[in-house]
Amino acid sequence: MKKFGLLLVAVALALPFVWWPQIAQGRDGIALFSQYLGLGALIAMAFSQVIATRWPGVELIFGPMDQTYRLHKWLGIGSMVAILLHDTIDAEMKGLGRETMLVELAETLGEISLYGLLMLVVVTVATFIPYHLWKWTHRFIGIFFLFGAFHYLYILKPFKNGDPLGLYMWVVCIIGTVAYVWTSAPRGMRPRKHYKITAVTQQGEAIAVDMKATGRPLRHRAGQFAFFRFAGAGLNEPHPFTISSAPSDDGSLRITVAPLGDLTNRVSRSLAVGQAVQTDGPYGHFGRAKGAQVWIAAGVGVTPFVALAQALPTDAAPVTLVYCVRNKTNAPHLAELEALAGKKSNLTLILWQSADQGRFSAAALPDLVPDLSNCKVLFCGPVPMRRTLSKDLPKHGISQRSFHYEAFEIRTGIGIRRLAEWLWQRHQARSAG
Missing domain, CATH: 1.20.120 (Four Helix Bundle (Hemerythrin (Met), subunit A))
Structure with missing residues (x-):
């Protein structure tokens, strides 16, 4: 802010x-x-x-x-x-x-x-x-x-x-x-970019939706998001999605959708080649950090990092991407990231499979990334994981100012549940004491 x-x-x-x-x-x-x-x-x-x-x-x-x-x-x-x-x-x-x-x-x-x-x-x-x-x-x-x-x-x-x-x-x-x-x-009176879906492919538990501009394309930076409105199938409400592809000469876009909520669940079932799409954006400043970086992605939170990895110059500072998934079979864009890491010597990909290795935590980073204290850490994933990392990273030399994330929550509560949980934990601690 x-x-x-x-x-x-x-x-x-x-x-x-x-x-x-x-x-x-x-x-x-x-x-x-x-x-x-x-x-x-x-x-x-x-x-x-x-x-x-x-x-x-x-x-x-x-x-x-x-x-x-x-x-x-x-x-x-x-x-x-x-x-x-x-x-x-x-x-x-x-x-x-x-x-x-x-x-x-x-x-x-x-x-x-x-x-x-x-x-x-x-x-x-x-x-x-x-x-x-x-x-x-x-x-x-x-x-x-x-x-x-x-x-x-x-x-x-x-x-x-x-x-x-x-x-x-x-x-x-x-x-x-x-x-x-x-x-x-009316939507026709507001500026929008128009696209048509060219491919829908399965990516682990998610789907990748490729689209091509039918008019003037949207111009974005890697790591940004936009609002997308899909014609038909009752999907008229615009919804924000991170663009999972780097900027291209022809203005084509790709988003990756995981069935995590009411609308995204319907989107993942209803999109098809040839379907019309309207976009509004782009928005966000994610991925602007400079110098050595550690990217931590969890599940479909990998989407901005796929675009950032595509756009990463080969002479840029080293980047380590820690990709946290339950197992590799449900990891969106894993093969693409492995190919990018093979081509770019300054991009290191580490796959963390919680089914075998347990939940990822900040304590694991020092063993994975040498000289961690000189790195910026970028995160995209579930809110509980973000809060845990934000609390624990300072113990390992990463200040709050060096921890970057996108609060990709257009609609949120006001923390009543968190307050209730905190009060209950305080009550339990006092009872135990």
């Missing part, structure tokens, strides 16, 4: 306080706090709407899209908390004017926005709900933003819409509305 993007959000949330001392004169402090919570919620939601557009400047301001989506999630949750507090804490003040039908409508839309957003946040953090259903419900978040903007514009408040703070909030509402209109526009 870029510090500039976080600073921009912080400044935008704090800016109302520039005009607050003048507005606060002779006003109820508690009601004023509730009023600010409403403004803060709108500002956070506007940022969330902008991030959802995936405009080119979003990564430039906030950082790689995988990290930016985490900010998108917490902005949504933060705005929900602010709205709940705003609704709970009485924001009414005396002497602001009389209520009209327009004011009453604004109050009603504010209530609808509150409960609608609350339901959407619950659906978002309840990760057991299928991805395509969550994606469908997520479309309504912009509508509830519009309701909230209407509520703000026409509700009784201690300043006018034409005052400096009012004009600032006008800008916030307009930006959020434009972002929502963009994301809601």
